[in-house]
Amino acid sequence: MNKDFILSAIEEKFPEVISSILEPHGLLTLEIPVANIKPLIQFLKEDEKTNFIFLTDICGVHYPGKGDKEFAVVYHLHNLEANFRLRLKTFVGRENMHVPSMMDIYSGANWMERETFDFYGILFDGHSNLKRILNVEDMTYFPMRKEYPLEDGTRTDKDDRFFGRDGNDNVTFDDKKALARDNG
Amino acid sequence: MEEIKIVEAPQGMQGEGFFATKLGDIIGLARANSLWPLPFATSCCGIEFMATMGSNYDLARFGMERMSFSPRQADLLLVAGTIAKKMGPILRQVYEQMAEPKWVIAVGACACSGGIFDTYSVLQGIDKVVPVDVYVPGCPPRPEQILDGIMKIQELVKDESIRRRYSQEYKTLLESYNIS
Amino acid sequence: MDSTIKKVTSDYVADSMDGELATLNLGPTHPATHGIFQNILKMDGERIHSAEQTIGYIHRAFEKIAERRPYNQITPLTDRLNYCSSPINNLGWDMTVEKLIGIEVPKKVDYLRVIIMELARISDHLVCNSVIGVDTGALTGFTYIFQERERIYEIFEEVCGARLTTNIGRIGGFERDFNAIAYHKIKLFLKDFPKRFADFENLLERNRIFMDRVINAGSISAERALNYGFTGPNLRATGVDYDVRVMNPYSSYQDFDFKVPIGESGDTYDRFMVRQEEIKQSLSIIAQALDKMPAGPFHADVPEFYLPPKEKVYSSMEALIYHFKIVMGEMDIPEGEVYFPVEGGNGELGFYLISDGGRTPYRLHFRRPCFIYYQAYPEMIKGSLLSDAIVTMSSLNVIAGELDA
Numbered sequence: 012m013n014k015d016f017i018l019s020a021i022e023e024k025f026p027e028v029i030s031s032i033l034e035p036h037g038l039l040t041l042e043i044p045v046a047n048i049k050p051l052i053q054f055l056k057e058d059e060k061t062n063f064i065f066l067t068d069i070c071g072v073h074y075p076g077k078g079d080k081e082f083a084v085v086y087h088l089h090n091l092e093a094n095f096r097l098r099l100k101t102f103v104g105r106e107n108m109h110v111p112s113m114m115d116i117y118s119g120a121n122w123m124e125r126e127t128f129d130f131y132g133i134l135f136d137g138h139s140n141l142k143r144i145l146n147v148e149d150m151t152y153f154p155m156r157k158e159y160p161l162e163d164g165t166r167t168d169k170d171d172r173f174f175g176r177d178g179n180d181n182v183t184f185d186d187k188k189a190l191a192r193d194n195g
Numbered sequence: 196m197e198e199i200k201i202v203e204a205p206q207g208m209q210g211e212g213f214f215a216t217k218l219g220d221i222i223g224l225a226r227a228n229s230l231w232p233l234p235f236a237t238s239c240c241g242i243e244f245m246a247t248m249g250s251n252y253d254l255a256r257f258g259m260e261r262m263s264f265s266p267r268q269a270d271l272l273l274v275a276g277t278i279a280k281k282m283g284p285i286l287r288q289v290y291e292q293m294a295e296p297k298w299v300i301a302v303g304a305c306a307c308s309g310g311i312f313d314t315y316s317v318l319q320g321i322d323k324v325v326p327v328d329v330y331v332p333g334c335p336p337r338p339e340q341i342l343d344g345i346m347k348i349q350e351l352v353k354d355e356s357i358r359r360r361y362s363q364e365y366k367t368l369l370e371s372y373n374i375s
Numbered sequence: 376m377d378s379t380i381k382k383v384t385s386d387y388v389a390d391s392m393d394g395e396l397a398t399l400n401l402g403p404t405h406p407a408t409h410g411i412f413q414n415i416l417k418m419d420g421e422r423i424h425s426a427e428q429t430i431g432y433i434h435r436a437f438e439k440i441a442e443r444r445p446y447n448q449i450t451p452l453t454d455r456l457n458y459c460s461s462p463i464n465n466l467g468w469d470m471t472v473e474k475l476i477g478i479e480v481p482k483k484v485d486y487l488r489v490i491i492m493e494l495a496r497i498s499d500h501l502v503c504n505s506v507i508g509v510d511t512g513a514l515t516g517f518t519y520i521f522q523e524r525e526r527i528y529e530i531f532e533e534v535c536g537a538r539l540t541t542n543i544g545r546i547g548g549f550e551r552d553f554n555a556i557a558y559h560k561i562k563l564f565l566k567d568f569p570k571r572f573a574d575f576e577n578l579l580e581r582n583r584i585f586m587d588r589v590i591n592a593g594s595i596s597a598e599r600a601l602n603y604g605f606t607g608p609n610l611r612a613t614g615v616d617y618d619v620r621v622m623n624p625y626s627s628y629q630d631f632d633f634k635v636p637i638g639e640s641g642d643t644y645d646r647f648m649v650r651q652e653e654i655k656q657s658l659s660i661i662a663q664a665l666d667k668m669p670a671g672p673f674h675a676d677v678p679e680f681y682l683p684p685k686e687k688v689y690s691s692m693e694a695l696i697y698h699f700k701i702v703m704g705e706m707d708i709p710e711g712e713v714y715f716p717v718e719g720g721n722g723e724l725g726f727y728l729i730s731d732g733g734r735t736p737y738r739l740h741f742r743r744p745c746f747i748y749y750q751a752y753p754e755m756i757k758g759s760l761l762s763d764a765i766v767t768m769s770s771l772n773v774i775a776g777e778l779d780a
Contacts, residue, residue, distance in 0.1 A: 036474060036713045066604055067716075068725060068747075070740040085727070087714060087742070091601075091615075094622050098714065119604030122750045130438070145431035145779055146316060147281050154315055154439060161439050163315045235404060237411050237433050238776050239458035242502075243539055246528075249521035264406035279779075282411060282432045285403055311451070314436040335539050 012093035014039050020061050024054055040098040048086075048101045049111040055088060055097070056116055063088040063097060066113070069123035071131040075157045079104040082133055086113075103133065112138040130155035219357045226270070226296070227352040228258040233269035235289065237276030240303035243335040244275045252338035257345055266292040271348060272325070275335075277305035278318045290325045291374060295360045299327045300348055302341055304334045326368055396424055399761070403432050409506055409768075410775030414752070421760050426753040430746075434779040441739040445704025446472050447546060449739070454540040456741060457777040460499035460720040462491045462531065462543045467717035469544045470625055471726040475713045476546075476680065483671040484548045485627035486664045490561065491534070491543060492626070492717075493657040493664075498527045499720030500608075500650040500657075503772040507647055508579055510769045511588045516575050523571055526564050533557040547681035548674025558665070565662055569655075576651065586644060593755045593767025594642035604747040607722025608649045609771060613641030619718040630667070631660050643763075643770040680706055704734050714742075721745050721772055745777040 017039065021029065028051065031042040043051055055063040067087035074081055080102035088097045103110060112135035113120040124135040125144040132153035135141055143150065152159060205224065207216025236244050248254045248262070263269040266289045278286055290299070301321050304310035307330045309319035321327060328351055331344035359365055396417040403411040413429040437456070441449050453464040466488050473480065501520050508516040528538040534557050535543040535550065544550070579585045595605075597613040610617055618635045620628040636652035638645030674681050678697045687694035700706060710732040716725040725742030748771065756764040 035711050038714055040712075064601055067723070068727065068740070068742040070727060072729060072738045087725070087727070091617055091622075096714070117604065118599070118602045119747050119750060122746060126746075143431075145434040147431075154436065159315075161315065161436070161443055162313050163319070166319060168319075239455055239540055242458055246521060246525065246538075249525070250518050251522060251525045262406075264404075277433055277435055279432055279434050281434065282403065285432070289404055312435045312440070314440060316434045316436050337538070 012090065012095045017061065017095070017097065020058070021051065021055075024058075025051055038096055038098050040100065042100045042102070045101050045103055045110055048099065049113065049116075052086065052088070052099070052113060053116055061090065062092060063090045065089040065091050066117040066119050066123075067096070069113070069120060069127060071127040071133055071155070073131060073156050077102075081105050082108060082131055084110050084127060084133060108133050109136050110134070111136050112141075114138055129153070132156070220353075222357055223353040223355060227349040230257075230259055230271045230298075230348070230352065231261055231263040231269050232259050232271040232273045233263055233266055233289070233293070235272060235274045235276075235286065237274075237278065237282065238305070240275035240306070240335045243338060244273070244302065244341065247338040247341045252342060254342070254345070257342070257349065259345070266290075267294060269293055270297060272297065272299045273302060274299065274306045274321050275302040277303075277310060277312060278321050278324075279316050280318050281316070283318050283324050286321060287324045287374075296352075296355070298329075298348055298352065299325055300329045300331065300344055301327045302331045302333075302344065303336060304332055306330075307332055310334060324372070325374075326372055395419065401764075403429075410773055410778065412749075412773065412775060412778060416761070416764070418761070423756050423759055423761065423764055426756060426764075428749070428752065430749070431779055433775050435776075437741065437780040438739055441736055443735055445734050446706060446708060446736070447701065448704065449736070450544070451540065451542045453741075454542055455776050456743065456780060457499070457719055457721060457724070457745070457774045458539060459502045459774060460495035461539065462495040462541050463499075463717060463719050464724065465541060466492055466544045466626070467715065467719070467724055468726060469546050470717065471713060471715040471728055472546050472680075472708070473675075474715050475711050475728060475730060476677075476709060478547055478675050478677050478680070480548055480675045481671045481673075482627060482669045484673060484675070486668050487549060487553060487673065488544065488626045489628065489631065490661050490664045491531075493660050494527050494530060494561075494564075496718075496720055497654050497657050498524055499772070500654050503720075503770070504579075504647055504650050505575070506769050507589070507643070507766065508585070510766050511585055513579060513582075513585065516578050519571065520575055523568060526560070526568070530557060530560045530564065533560055545674065545681055547677045548672070552673040561661065561665065565658060565665075569658065572654065580648070580651065588762070589643040589647060589766055589770070591640070592643040592759065592763035593770065594640050595751060595755050596641060599751070599754065600641060600748075603751045605722070605751070606744050606748070607719070608646055608653060609641075609748055610722065611636065612638035612645035612649045614639055617723075619716045619723050623716060625715075625717060631663050633660050643766050646770045706734065708732065708734075716742070719744060721774070721777065722748070741780055743777045743780055745773050746780070749773050749778060 025047060028043060028047045029041050030044065033040045055061045067089050070085050072083040072085060074083065082103050084101050086099040101110060110133055112124055114137065122144060124138055125141060127133050128135060128141055129143045129145055130153060146154065205216050205220035207214055234244060246252065272290060272293060301307045305312060306321050309317050329344050329347050331340055333340050396419055399416045399418050401414040401416055403413045411432040415427045417424045437452055440452060444452065450465050450468055453468045454461040456464045501524055505517040505520040531541050532538055534553055535541050595613060597615050600610050600613045601615060606617065614637055616635050616637045621635060633656045636649050638649050678694065680701065682701055683694035683697055688698045708730050710730055712729040714725055714727045716723045722744035723742065724744060727740040727742065728736055729738040731737040756767055
């Protein structure tokens, strides 16, 4: 099994579906539109010629400012018998963040998709239990998006000057210490 | 035969078959050498704690042979590892379920101050939710450091007044944490 | 905070009022769950009907932190993933970056890495197996085995200075060569450990009580395991011989002769026995690596990514510049995306790294084996007794750091 075999097998069933073919560091990477991703993955798993029975990982990536291609969902598949790995990417924009869920094809996709939802807010249609998995349930934002900071914004006991930031310019160092003391 | 080192007895009056001292000293001595810890081990520091419990750095010789996993029967809440904001209420609940007198030791940089995880999801130190008696820094602290922390707790326990838990100062401390 | 507690408590009361199923909270703080994750079990007497899992109690946002740290500062972060075998995570990360940059390390580095990774694997499996013993009541094994882990810690300390969170290895090799004391300790370990491990084996492997407790507890079939994405000893216990060291060899694993143990029924006893056998195979690999150790440098010749020696920094201009750039985190990492799997203690630990040419990764995602196979837990314990569920959980070797990242 090699790259040409997979590409011709996909081309036979799903003509003109692949938007881009790359092979970064030896791993075949295909870009597929959202409408075709689920039938394609189902075909790749169930067909004996391709036989990608193992879903290695699903994750999300955020490319801010790219319009319709702002959020990527990346699937890593693995054919264990032929030892061939495949990476599929699909892109969605901020307005329409719906991607079909792979839960009925691979049971392992359950938590992987919940994690992607938790971090980026990508909605997986057909998922039985799409709620936050790692963060607190009542969190209002999706933390892995590039616009949100890493640190907790509500800390009062850190002096931003020592960290090279200049937030809170009008609060002096002594005021902040007093704030920290009062808040315990 | 080498000179055997004997621990100093507390201050008191000694006579033929009796030893009179303050009640507080005796109770402190008894409490300090028979603390029952509640290992609240969450992450990597938990593994170092397990190594401390093992036979190389034995914790049992300090009287902590029996780990209590039920807060109702524990004296010492030993928090080892990162406490996330999701875990904060549970830590608080466990602390409130413990009966007085109780002590808290924060083992590891994450429990002391959030450690290397200055993120939106990690509690920056457990002293944001419970009052802490001893902080053991380290990432993870070596078992010798954990034992040093335990010994400091033992000193605190030994020297604590038996009326401390009813004092106004302690009540203010608890109120500052909103613990009723 | 208080409202969260009240909401959760009232859910339990309501559920237990309707129907005949009792609700049991195998809560985050529990002596038998080695790590903090919660299972709310619906039980019919002693049998488990269903389980609802909550994880994330130790979510530390590794992936977000990694977007802010230069490449050599992410190594201590990877330590804290599977902290029972942290060298494997460190070296896996180093190898990922080396693949991205295109660095070829000398053979000696590969062999040294193999020794360290196999020691870490032994350390991880020892924890898991002794804890399975503890959960069935055999506490003696635990105390004896932890003494052996101290010897492994001593070896790590000799090489890198730390016991548990090792931060071992650098991009391009090791920070220092193994000295004579380290080699001596490794040889002593290889000589003494099998005898003491034999004691542990005799305690549990053919022990009537242990076998009655763990055989047929929490079994899963190979098809379901593959569907869930199981890897590592848990998958091999079901009969599928997928080992990343054999399938996608890295760090010269193809030079070593070792067997991959597999089980049959995927139950707790098979997982226990697969790990026992893997410990023995790891010992054999370490012995082979010591025998065949090639001569050579302990790091690749890449001064842009590997700190030059201090004497050169004080005398040569290029070395000074490289030192400055590396320490300030301004290394010239090329653009690209790479997925690099290593065989961790629990299975395929994958590093998916997208770099945009900047000083920090654009996106780093850890494919964590614990996170993926722990999803199968409700299916594995459906219909079993509570005590079987406890033993199943400890045999899955769920490490909370790797679960939540």
